[in-house]
Structures are given as structure tokens and as C-alpha cells.
Amino acid sequence: MANLVDFAIVADIGGTNARFSRVKMADLTLDKVAVYPCATFASLADALQHYQQQQQLTMLKHVAIAIACPVTGDDVSMTNFHWQFSISAMQRQLGLSRLLVMNDFTAVAMSLPALTASDKVQLGQGSSQPDKPMAVLGAGTGLGVAHLIKVDGKFVPLPGEGGHVDWAAQTEQEWFIQQMLSKEYGHVSPERLLSGPGLEAIYRALALYRRLDVAPLSAGEIGQQALAGTSELASATVAQFFASLGSVAGDLALTLSTFGGVYVAGGIAPKLLPLLEASEFRTRFEAKGRFSAFNRQIATYIVTAPQPGLLGAAVYLKQSLAS
Template sequence: MSSDTDSGLTFPILIGDIGGTNARFALLVDAYAEPKLFPIIPTTNYESIEEALQTSILDKTSVQPRSAIIAVAGPVKGDDIPLTNAGWVIKPKDMLTALSLEDVIIINDFEAQALAITAIGEDGREQIGPGSILPSASCAVLGPGTGLGVAGLVHAQHAWIPVPGEGGHVDVGPRTERDHEIWPFLEPIEGRISAEQLLCGRGIMNIYRAVCESSARDPHLADPAAVSSQALAGQDAEAVETISLFSTYLGRVAGDMAMIFMARGGVFLAGGISQKILPALKKPAFRAAFEDKAPHSLLLKSMPTFVVTHPTAALSGLAAYARTPSRFGVATEGRRWRS
């Protein structure tokens, strides 16, 4: 592995996972300590990451970090890093100065979710359907949340290498008769339906409105939480169909990613939505769609799928990397700033 994959950060290390809605932080005092978790921070409550960290975390702890590893929801390019689904622009040079840090590494949030697969263990995940993990085989991670994150995890040269990307923006098309009925009512983005237009919080509402409008019914439920809860309770027919279709579409995209990464090490569904609709994902729709990949259905059937249930999986992944960077191939070139 090249030298730019060795973090060599100085403890204490601040680790953070910044999504489109919330930011989660913890402090890693040394290589042996468990991360000290801080309260979740809504990103809309603060103008910048520096303000959020200073007022909500650093002012409330006597142990001040010397380094930071931050995972962000968006591609990391240049000195100004805008979040894809939130208002913050991460400026590592400003972080060094404002927070008196020596070193800052910024990676993609789903790199952190991929790193977490090596750290969470069986008690941090729940399997859906058949299949078994092939040790040291590639994995795929998908996370429906504010958006749809996708990453791979491959094993090479005795290290786990996370593979970030923007796989959540691949095209999705109709397959079944019901798909063709509702597709004209889906809201596109710049003329197309991407996976993220269906498989995230707003995607649930996109599907729900299309289901209702295709049947000339009033879409009276106001938000994804209402649709999900009504569906799981079986109290609203359109909500039930929405979450069933959501599970189907998630299964299709998960199966696509499983084939791209040859994920015999497992496909992992991260993020809050997957946990909240776990009972629906356990029904036949998700796994049937995942395996429906002729001529490779038998291959897909052998690949296990999991919902990540660990409450702070990304932070666990970052902590694992911070403790033993030599276990991982995380390239830091162009993504590391020093004071």
C-alpha cells in the first residue's frame, strides 16, 4: 500500500459522520478507548461545522482533539466541500484554524459505512434471507436516508479498501405492469428517475404520491414517517403498497450493486430507513427482487443481505480506521490537511 493510505493521526482524534440531516461526533482518546459519543447535532441548527463543533462539543469536554477524521455526505474534491443534501460547506483549512487542530482527514460518508462492516460484528446487523458471508470477499453497502449512499468494500494486499462513489444516482426503470402504471406519476430529476429519487425519505413520498395518483386517491399522509408507520401497521392500503414497492426497488438496486462488486462478503443496508422498515424488508418482496437477476439468480441467492442495526455504525468504522490504519486502504491524497 502506498504511504498516503497511512493516517498516522495524533490522539485524541475527533471522528464525525455528517449526513444530510444530522451530524454525529465522538472523541477517541487513544487506540484502546471506546469512542466517547456526543449528542446528535441537526445540521440546520448551525451555520457551519466549526460553530456546531465548538458550541455543542468542544466547549463541553475537557479533552481537546488534536486530529479529526470526518465523513461527509458528498464527494470530496478541493478545499471547499459542499454537502449534497445539506447547507454546510466543509472547509478543512478553516477547521484547522478555528478548532486548533493539527490534522484533518475528510472522506465520503459511505466510505465510513463500508469501514463499519469490518467493525460492527453479528450483534450490529440482522440478516434477511439466505446466503452466507465468504471471508475476505467484497461487500456492498447501500443506505437509504436523506439520499441514497452506495459504497463497496474490497480486500486486497491484506487490507480492506473502501470504494466510494455516487451509485445512488444510477437510473432505475419500470419492469412490472404496476411499475408502468405508476411511473408517469413519479417526479423525475432533470428528466430521469434515479435510484435516489425512489430510495430515500423523499423517495418514499415520491412513490406514495404516484401510487395514490395512479389510483385517483388523495395522498393524505404528509411525510415518510407517517407512510412507514401506517404501512407497518397495515392501516393504509396505499402506504402498504408504497413500502412494498420501496422494498422491491431497494432489492433491485441492491442486487445490481451486488453484481457490480461481486459481493460474496454480503450486501449491507445502512441508514435509519432500513432499520425502521426492517419488518417490511423481511417480507418476500425485497429478497425476491434482489435475487431476480437472470442469468445470475443462483449467484445472487448465495449472497447474504443484512440490515445494519448498530446505532453509530459509521463512527465505529472511523474508530477502527483511526486505531489501526494499516488494516485499511484509505487513500488520503487530496483529502488531508495539516496545520
């Protein structure tokens, strides 16, 4: 069926903020972008209706939503926020012709082929092969993970919950962090470190490890102090964060032989890009024993595009309408 839709609405719903945009389907141009705190609204339907009314877009009846939780059926329940809904019921409630709902990192994965050279920064060596599998991970409120493959000329996202597998400590410092987090949570996953709350947890753990009496800091404060070079503990925290991020990214590369590249998205890495470039990220990405040479061939990128989730939701919708 030909794509006869001129404009649609796309959304990227995280644990903290809800982002909405109008998209021009012909060239995937995004405009009328609005960001609202999720806590402002009782439900996702309320937030979407508010956006439509505020931007005078009530006539648009095609919507694609990326959301930070598993999407395995009609019922959706967010992992790090209280919104839950039925996709079919919300479509009827809002009178939509089409409502696509996908995991947020399904959308980020779908954005990868549409990224321009100015939307990403390469770290280290390696090259990417366009038709080979790709991986994306991103730290924000949580840790999102997905892969992307190309089948019969179409991109197929492979969403998953890779942020909740087992995290493996590799140094004495990391063993200390793991023991502390194990006492707090039981199971220690990569998300317990590679997220905003994870950055705060690393800071607390390193303070204990170094026997320092310091007040807890927010993730934003840790990042600011590390960038400014005003706190050695904050700098060490960010260094540990990126070392662990490199290890997990390298695991994803091995899991699906991602010669299309491994991409780091999310809200944290792009903001700390100057520190990331000088970190152990790429060293740990490649440090895979007998398969170090394998990972050395694979390119790693930081996604600097402002709204990859919105872009990916638009790509997914366009591909769906064209099929």
C-alpha cells in the same frame, strides 16, 4: 508510525443531523455521543466547536468526519444541505493535528468489518466470505452507496455516487412511478425512490395510480401507518420501496462480485425491519436472470448498529494513524 493517540473525535454529517462522538482508539469504543440539527449552525466548524466545548473535548486534536456528499479534493460542498468548506482551512481554523474528511458511505463501508453479530440481521440465504468485496447502500435523506475491498491486509473503501445512476422500472406500477418522477425531475435515479423524500414520492405516485384522493404524508407517517397496518396505501408504498431496494442491492452485488456480503444501512430500513423481512427485497435481489444463481450465493444484511458512520470514521482514522 505507531498509533499514540488515545482519544479522538469522529462525526457523521447527514443532510438533516450532525452526529459527534469521542472514540477510544484502542478498542473503538464510542461515547459522549451528541446529535444536533444541522440547521442550528452556520457551518460545520461551528458545530464541531460547539460539540468540543459542550463535551469539554477542546484538547482533542485528531478528528475524522464522514459527510453526505462527494469528497474528491480539499473543497467540500454538501449535496442536500448548504454547508461548504475547505478541509485544510478548517484544520487550520480549529488547530487540529489531523482532519480526515470522507464521504459518509465511505465511513459506513469501513464499519462493515467491525460489526458484531448483534449489529446486523441477515435476510434470506447466502453466506459471506470475510476477505471478499463488500457493498453497502443506505436510504435516509438520500441514498448512499459504497464498496469495500481488502488489499495487503488493509481495507480500502470505494466511494461512489451509485444512488444517482438510472433507476429501472420492472413492473407496470413501476413504469407509472417512473413516468411521474420523470415529469418532476427529468432524470429518475434510485435516490428519487430510495430515500425519505423517495418514500413520500412513491406514496403520491401510488395514490395517483390507484386514483385515490389522499393527503400527502411524511416518510415517518408512512412508515408508522405501514407498521401499524392502518393504511393499505402506506403498506403498498413500503412494499414497493423494499422491492426496489432489493433490485438495486442486487445490482451492486453483480457490479463487484460482493461475496463479502451486501449490507443495507441508513435510517429507514432498520426502523421498518418487520416489514422488510416479509417484503420482496430478497426475491428482487436474486432476480437477475441468468445470474440469479450467482446472487443467490451472496448474503444480505440489515445494519442495526446505532452509529455505523461514527464507527467507520473511527476505523478509518485508526487505520490511517497506524500506517
